[in-house]
Amino acid sequence: MIPTPESEDVLFECIRDFDPGLVCFTSVYSVFHFLAGLAERVKKRHPASVSPWAALMPPCAPRSASPRLSTSCAWARASIPRWNWRTGLESGKSPEGIANLWIKQGDRVERNGARPFLEDLAALPFPDREMWLPWVVNPSSRPSFLAGRGCPFQCTYCCNHALRKVADGKYVRLRSPANIAEEILEMKRVLYLMEDAYLEVETLGVDREWPWNSAPISRRSTISSRYPSGTAPT
Amino acid sequence: MNVLFVHAEEDYFSSEKPILGYEKMHFGISYVSAVLKQGGTRPGW
Numbered sequence: 001m002i003p004t005p006e007s008e009d010v011l012f013e014c015i016r017d018f019d020p021g022l023v024c025f026t027s028v029y030s031v032f033h034f035l036a037g038l039a040e041r042v043k044k045r046h047p048a049s050v051s052p053w054a055a056l057m058p059p060c061a062p063r064s065a066s067p068r069l070s071t072s073c074a075w076a077r078a079s080i081p082r083w084n085w086r087t088g089l090e091s092g093k094s095p096e097g098i099a100n101l102w103i104k105q106g107d108r109v110e111r112n113g114a115r116p117f118l119e120d121l122a123a124l125p126f127p128d129r130e131m132w133l134p135w136v137v138n139p140s141s142r143p144s145f146l147a148g149r150g151c152p153f154q155c156t157y158c159c160n161h162a163l164r165k166v167a168d169g170k171y172v173r174l175r176s177p178a179n180i181a182e183e184i185l186e187m188k189r190v191l192y193l194m195e196d197a198y199l200e201v202e203t204l205g206v207d208r209e210w211p212w213n214s215a216p217i218s219r220r221s222t223i224s225s226r227y228p229s230g231t232a233p234t
Numbered sequence: 235m236n237v238l239f240v241h242a243e244e245d246y247f248s249s250e251k252p253i254l255g256y257e258k259m260h261f262g263i264s265y266v267s268a269v270l271k272q273g274g275t276r277p278g279w
Contacts, residue, residue, distance in 0.1 A: 002253065004246050020236040022235065031244045039240075127268055135252055136255060137247050141255025142255065143257065144256065144259065
């Protein structure tokens with residue numbers, strides 16, 4: 001769910017009705033402090049709840065983020081941690097020793113190491129878009145598809161140069177055109193009126209052959225091509 | 235176990251429908267939710 005300063009009560013109604021064992025928070029830096037305050041209020045009303053964080057600020061600056069995060073919480077350092085923490089909680093165990101997570105219990109912070117960046121992006125399931133449906137004004141709007149992860153450049157206005165240091169392994173990764181096409185087709189089956197697909201990637205220049213192999217995805221699959229593909233550098 | 239995802243937007247459209255279109259979707263928790271669904275968990279949002 002997506003609470004705003006005017007709709008905090010909706011979150012507490014949702015917790016009451018849904019009875020979650022985990023309440024997971026995520027935000028961009030600019031609203032981190034709003035959400036951290038909200039998490040504190042959740043913790044006060046529901047002391048037994050556990051709150052994992054998957055925001056950008058904790059992985060990049062965990063020491064500055066930790067004072068604002070309530071007890072019994074953890075935050076991911078990079079990519080998706082192994083979610084055996086969930087199964088551990090279900091059997092009544094306290095979470096500990098889980099790579100990719102820093103875990104705060106009272107004033108103590110357990111700093112676990114990071115797993116290497118996931119090299120094969122095709123190993124991931126396609127992102128869950130259904131979860132956003134209740135919160136989107138125009139569900140028929142053009143969806144984005146993440147065509148790769150990571151960037152080799154050191155631009156001063158961007159966080160990629162910091163994020164690449166939080167784990168080992170290959171940081172700049174590109175998905176295969178076939179894998180991207182499969183995801184677009186799956187989306188098209190749900191949103192059959194979808195006319196545009198926005199392929200989002202940090203850099204087109206790291207592999208000069210890849211964008212030209214990916215551009216004519218419509219001709220390499222069964223996706224009908226009503227509009228020409230194009231690039232829009234930002 | 236039920237898992238609730240809570241996300242915040244800085245520039246939201248309205249309190250009822252904060253996100254204008256799918257291009258504003260946050261990928262991080264979308265992938266986490268997909269992994270959880272694969273494992274049989276019931277995510278909420």
